[in-house]
Amino acid sequence: MGKVARDCGVDMDGIRVGNRVIGTQGRVTVGWENIPKVEGGPFKRLFFTYFQPAVLFAMILFWYYAPNSIVKATTAIYIGIGFKALLLALEWVNPRFDSWRLTWKELATDLFYVGLGYTILNTVDNYIGDGVMIEAIQHAFTLEKLTWFTGLPLLLQAFLIAFIFDFGQYWMHRGMHNWYPLWLPHSVHHYITQLNINKGAVGNPVELFLIGLGVGGFFDFLPRAFLLAGAIGMSIGIYQHINVRFNSPKWWRFLFNTTEHHSLHHSQEYEATRSNYAGSFIFIDRMFGTCIDGEAELLGLEHGRRMSISEQMTYPFTEGWKSLKERFGQQPAAVPAE
């Protein structure tokens, strides 16, 4: 049974989901039956119901059968850019919420973060972070001791890579919401008040080193299974930050992360943010009891305060310094009792 948590005076009643009460601090909707559907003519409803599965299967077919000459990371990057442009256009024609509509300023800000990722962060990655890991993966895939894995069916290899990566992402993300030193670099990403295609890039660069493998680091040589895994991850995970409503099929919503799930994770409701940690496979959250099916429109922290780019870059360090001073700073001299 699903309900909508609404204002009831200062403290909202909330809804019990498992061991937790959701919706006492922020307006959220819990339960798929309470979430609005895409209305309109038969073509429109068909399009927004089957778009996501169609793209996923098309990506799988492409990477499975593409000739070796185009099976490389640069192809993946161009497909990703083209797909994002298409989704931006979809945001324009079928927005989920008016309050999430992209303005010029938001587009410019989002593209700034994306640009940092493609330029200076990529440069830094050559020296630290994923560069070493990527070389190891490229080398390992041609080793004799890993033929048991590379001999598996391609789709199984791809699924295992995607699942193992997302499993790691789940625990890193859950750690970020439960351990202060990891929360600091991740917290700034939660100040976004809208979900749009490029909002996934908004945040502090330190967080990106913690959570990501940069695809660009793979350049041209990459095992097909890895590219398949990346395509599966993109075709599922890209909908985390998007201002489009889909009528996702039941099986899709059961297995995969959706915009609805991620909007709850970004909501102003504290308990709801402590859920839906996985990037692609929401069934990982179901396995560990951290899944909530629902959605939210009001997002962000501090009642939706927007954080500037300069503050996003410095906040983890200034807040960390403040915390250290509070914890280890000099205690005031004891005043003797009268």
Added chain:
Amino acid sequence: MNLRFIDWIWCIRGNLALAPGQSSDEAFERLRSLFQKQGTTHQTTGETLTFRKKDQAAQDAMSIFEGGILHIENQAGGAVLRYILTSRALLFCFLAPLLFLGFAQLNITLGKLDKQATEAAKKAGKDTDAKKKADAEKKEIKLNPIDKMLGAPEPEKPKKDGKDKKEEKKEDKKFSPTSGYVFAGIFAALWLIGRILEDWLIRRLFRKTLLGEG
């Protein structure tokens, strides 16, 4: 230096005729709703309204502006609203191409240093043994029978002799300045679009609000 010659980069100026018979009090009363948003403070003194914004919401129709002055002038032909609005977003968008060109140049410099270091290491023969061992261990990836049956392409065979073309291309791309140039271009275009679009949008917003259509 008189900033007036260049402040059009980040300042938007304009004027709008008020409706006949509309007083300045009535005009400011209608415009006041635009300044009662999260992160916005405003002050009205006579015929002038001054506002400031900090951490304004993305959903704020005037979110692009950090501050500004609106002044109503009574002229012979009727009252006119004059406004000057400042935008840090426009200024930074104008300067962003320089930043990305800087990143591109940094990549070029680091690429040269990296190439020098690699050539020096080769001359010293440091990587030869490690590479020979790595090449010896490389095995051909065999396709699973299910994939063969479904018609998947055979994987490429690993090359054994010397440095193959792929590795050379890889080193070229490691410090590529291309993305820096692309984003410099994107932000130059974004500034141009924003400067024109936001000018038009704010004028439309003020006009609709003054007419009570807001």
